[in-house]
Amino acid sequence: MLALFAGVLLTSCDPEIDGTAPSKGDINLEKYVAVGNSLTAGYQDRGLYREAQLNSYPAILAQQFKLVGGGEFTQPLFEESQASGSGYLTFADFINGRPVIKPVPGAAVREGTTLPGGPALTKYTQPVQNLGVPGISVLTSAMKEYGAINPYYERLLEPAEVGTKPYFQEVAESNPTFFTMWLGNNDVLGYATDGGAPASPLSNLTDPAMFGNIYKNMVATLTANDAKGVLITIPNVTAVPFFTTVPYNALALTRQGQADSLNAAYGSGALGITFKVGPNPLVVSDPSVPARVRQIKSTEYVLLTALDSIAARGYGSKKPLPDKFFLDETEVKEIMEHTVAFNDIIRATAKDKGLAMWDANAFFESIKGGFKLDEVTYAPVFVTGNLFSLDGIHPTPRGYAIVANELIKTINSTYKANVPTVDVTQYRAIQFPGK
Structure with missing residues (x-):
């Protein structure tokens, strides 16, 4: 398996080149802002750390936007001295065919301060354009108390703002010229990853009417100054390895x-x-x-x-x-129904506001059986599939690069742009022991 995987990693995959000059088309990329949750932050391997942040899909997009005149893009990066961030999982060994996964301690943890959502992290209160907050949902984005609960959001706030400033307000103050918004996953995901028995009321399924009200208002604030952007649908949870690795007849x-x-x-x-x-x-x-x-x-x-x-x-x-x-079957049905309802709201909002929409749900459904990209094999398979990190939910850097390319294709087709895609092989997949 190791030899096969190494061969996969070494196979080349070139970016799309259509022969026409790069162009930003009908959009203003002077200030790109990314709104979202852990997927937007670059979270992977069950943690947020510097390498993951540097390989987030917004960072990749911003890099490509610069090729067509885009502006600078600021992320709340952990310092190199605290590169392990909140801590994460690493692939330590193979024993009897099973991967041995071990934790790397977080170096950016503020000792002595613990929030309901976990240990507090090193503060970063400078203005940022990647507003990805791991764990946040559409529901909690409207809660002023959330900054005193979620350590990833708390680290972005001034002390006086903690527990008083909702994420919705942070987004409203970002004033983008262009944005992406991938929010809503955690309005079903927390319920699903808790096995339908939420450990917290904030992990329950969000009421679709409430979801729609908050979501539409947030998009309205982002587009108040005629900013364009991309809205992104919610993938079905059953399309990721966290829910498909262990078979029912194990x-x-x-x-x-x-x-x-x-x-x-x-x-x-x-x-x-x-x-x-x-x-x-x-x-x-x-x-x-x-x-x-x-x-x-x-x-x-x-x-x-x-x-x-x-x-x-x-x-x-x-x-x-x-x-x-x-x-169980009842819980799966509830998750599916809510995912459909939320995605209907996202599609309708994109249409109403004249925004681009990337159907991440359709994309991940289409790759359930795997696919090849310039002779490289990809699949939503734990450890060996190239796409998903060690938490079985969030992409690898290469997975994020593939997401960025799909977003670029959507931006190009909607806004008459020609933003170049990236060579995804320049981004790593799972790091095997000794590599």
């Missing part, structure tokens, strides 16, 4: 004695749970059924966070997998 039994032992433990079929040699559906907790346990269905999703509990602690067999580690 309980692999190699001997008949194992199957017999589990069959006896669950009443020899009396509970409707049976086992055989080979792959078996995991056993999960479900208070809605008489036995309070059942085997998971093929239409349900096991979360990546369940992997260690299944592999090392025996969950899913003699120990039922807790609800926080999977999404």
Whole structure:
């Protein structure tokens, strides 16, 4: 696998060149502002750190905008002395075919100060144009208290603004000439990553009517001075490795004695749970059924966070997998319905305001089976797929470069521009041990 992956990394992929001169078309790129959440900040590997920030899709876009006369672009970068930022995950080893992932401690943590959303981070209160805040949702963007909850937003605020200034106001004050807005993912994602059992009220599914009201008002503030921009839809959560890496039938039994032992433990079929040699559906907790346990269905999703509990602690067999580690059919249906509703609002807002719209949901749906780009293979597969980082949700630098190119294509086609795309092979995928 290592040799194959190394070969993939070394294969070239050239940027698009259509022979015409670069041009900004019908847009003013003097001040580009990026509005959004962790995806906009460059978050990856379950953390925000300097390298990730430098390879965010807004940073890549701004770099390309400069080729057609775009202005400077400021991000709230962690200093080199605190390059590990909030901390992140790293790929340490392969053992028995499984990746060993270890944390890198955060160097930008302010000791002695903890917010409800985690340890406080080194302040950056200078004006910035990348307003990506990991964890923020459309709902929480309107809450003045959010700056005292989220450490990524708190670090951008002056002390007097903490707990008094909503993100919505920060966006309104940014006054862009051009913007991108990828916001709304966390209005479904927090619910999904918590297995449909939100650890916080702020992680619940947002009411679509409330979502629409806040979202439309935010776009109105961004376009108040005739700024143009791109609105981006919300990908379906089931299109990312966090929800697809662990199969429903991950309980692999190699001997008949194992199957017999589990069959006896669950009443020899009396509970409707049976086992055989080979792959078996995991056993999960479900208070809605008489036995309070059942085997998971093929239409349900096991979360990546369940992997260690299944592999090392025996969950899913003699120990039922807790609800926080999977999404049942009802929860999946709720997530899908909300995603559709939110994306309908985003599309309608783009149409109403005459803005470009990149359908990230359609893009990630279209690549579920993988794709090739100039002979390089990509797929939404954990570790080896080139696209997603070690948290299974956020892209690698190369994944962000691919996102930036898709946005550039949308900008070019909507605004009669010719912003050059990037060579995505200049951005890394997963870093394997020893590389």
